[in-house]
Amino acid sequence: MQVKKIYMGFRQTDNDVYFQLKNPNGVVVMGPSKIPNTAGPGYIASYAEAVAGPRAIVGATGYNALTYTSTMAGDYYIEFNPSASQTLNPVKRVFTYFDITVATAANVIKLGRLWSKSWDLQCNSATNQFKAKLYIYADDGIVTSINFNGMQPFGFVIAANDAGCTNTGTFATDRQSLSGNINYPQYKVFLNDPDIDCFPTGVYGNVNSVSLSGCVGSNFCININVDKPGKTEILFELNGIAGYQANSTDRLITADLVAGNNCVTWDGKDGKGNIVTGGVNITTKVDYYNGLTHLPLFDVENNSKGYIVDLVRPTGPRPSLFWDDSNVGGGTNFTGCNSAAGCHTWNNNFGDGKTINTWWYVNSTSKTVTNFVPPSVITDANADKPGTGSSNDSTLCSTVTSFKLNGKVSNAGGGIWNTSGSGTFSPNNTSLQGTYTPSAADIANGSVKLVLSSTGNGVCSPKKDSITYTFSKQPVISAGPDKSACANNPKISLSASMSSATGLTWNGGLELILQIKHLPI
Secondary structure (H helix, E strand, O other): OOOEEEEEEEEOOOOOOEEEEEOOOOOEEEEEEEOOOOOOOOEOOOHHHHHHOEHHHHOOOOEEOEEEEOOOOOOOEEEEEOOOOOOOOOOOOOOOEEEEEEEEOOOOEOOOOOEEOOEEEEOOOOOOOEOOEEEEEOOOOOEEEEEOOOEEOOEEEEOOEOOOOOOOOOHHHHOOOEEOOOOOOOOEEEOOOOOOOOOOOOOOOOEEEEEEEOOOOOOEEEEEEEOOOEEEEEEEEOOOOOOOOOOOOOEEEEEEEOOEEEEEEEOOEOOOOOEOOOOOOEEEEEEEEEOOEEEEEEOOOEEOOOEEEEEEEOOOOOOOEEEEOHHHOOOEEEEEEOOOOOEOOEOOOOOOOEEEEEEEOOEEEEEEEEEEOOOOOEEEOEOOOOOOOOOOOEEEEOOOOOEEOEOEEEOOOEEEEEEOOOOEEEOOOOOOOOEEEOOHHHHHHOEEEEEEEEEOOOOOOOOEEEEEEEEEOOOEEEOOOOOOOOOOOOOOOOOOEEEOOOOOOOOOOOOOOOOOOOOOO
8 A cells, every 4th residue: 555645624614614524434534623723733825825835845835734654555534514423413514625535655646636527616606617628437437527618607516427417217307407406426536637546547338239039918027238338328219210309209228337247127118108119110219328427407597608528548539418498498419519608598587496407428339230029928819800819709500510710820839729628629729720620519608719829929928818718509480371361451461470580671572463253144
C-alpha cells in the first residue's frame, strides 16, 4: 500500500456544520469536528487560497490544511452534518469554498481522487451561468466529460446513472424528463479525470450471439452472450415501421448483462400489452451499450447553449446526445445530437421545477434477428372455422358412413387424432385430413368427440383442440292420404306428420281431382 495524505480546507459561514472522516471499513478516523470559521488549520480565507491548494504543498499562497495520513488502501469518506451527534439532520448549508486534495507521502498531488455521486451546487440566481466541466465514471469504466457550457440554474444537483429519472426497467418511461425532483445517483462524478491507477479505463464489449427460446403463452428467454458486463436494449419491431415508435405496438426491453450467457425474459407481449401471435415474423434488434450515461438535472431554469459532452477514456469520437421531454411539454431527439457547440437547449424557464434528462453512450454493438417466428403451437380441429377455441361442433345425419376431417397444426411436427367413441380413422389417426368412420355405438350414443393433439412440439407444450359431431336421425314425414273436394269448396283440411325433424313447409300447388257424374233425364 502506498501511503497517501488527505488535505482538507473549508469555509462555511453558518458555524454549525460538523465533518468526520471514515476509513474504508466505515470507522471514524477523524472528527466529528466543527468546520473552523477563523484562521487556522482547515480554514480557507479566500478564493485564491482555495484554487492554490494546501500550503504544505504549494507554499504561502495556499491555505492551512487539516491533514490525515491513510493507513489502508481504499475509499475514505467525508460526511457533513449540522449536528455534533451526527444524527440525521437534513438542513441545507452552503459552503463558500472547499478543497480536498490527495497527495503522496512526498506531497505529489494525485488528481482524480475526489468524487461524489451527488453534487449539490448553487449559482444563487437563475441568471448566473454555471461554467464548469465534470467527469463521469460509468460502472463499465468509460469516462466522459460534460461541459455545462454556461447553463443557468439557481440551485441544482448533479447525479448520473444508467437509466434516467427512474429505474423501473421500462426504458421508454425511465428516460423521460419529469415534473418534480425525481432522480437517483449511481455513477461516480469527479472534478478531474479519474485517476487511472484507481479507476482504470474500461474496454468496449461485444455481443457474441443472440437467440430466443420459449413458447407463446409463457415467458421467452432472449439469450445474449457478451464478453463484458453492460447494458442492453432489445427492440421488437412489431408495427411495421423501422425503428422504435413510442405508444405503438413496438416493444423495448432493457436489462443489465453479465459477461457470458444472459437470459433476458420477455413475456411475449407487444407495446400495447397484447400477446404476440405465434407465427408472426418479428425483427428483433439487440443493442449493447458501453458508457451509457443519463444526466437527470432538477430545476435548471435555462440551458440556452446546451451541453458539450466528450469521450475521455478510452479515446474515440464525441458521443451523441439524446432526450425525451415530451412528458413535460418539450420535444424529443432519438436520432442523436452531436455538436461541439452544445446540444439539448431550453429557455424561458422551461426547466423550472422539472427534472430534465439527457443521455448518451460512447459505443454500441447491435445484432438483428430478422423474420423471427416466436415458437407457438396452434392446433385446429376444424380449419374451416380457424382459430383454437372456435366453435367447431358439427351435426351429421345418422345415415352417414364416414366423413372428412379437416385438422391443422402449425409450428409443430404433426398431430394425432383420438376419439371418445369406437370408430376408425383412415388411413390412420395421424392423417390430419383423413376420414373418420363412426361405429354403430357412436351413432347410437348420438355424438362423438374427436381430439386433435400436436406432436413434435420442440420447446413448446402440446396443444389440443376438439370437435364434436352430433348425429341426427333420418327425418320421416307424411303428407297424409289423398283427398277429393268439390270445386266450390273454399277450404281443404290438410294433415301431416313428422319425426326426427323440427318442422315442415308446404310447397307447390294443390292438385284437385274433379269427378262428374251424368244423371238420367
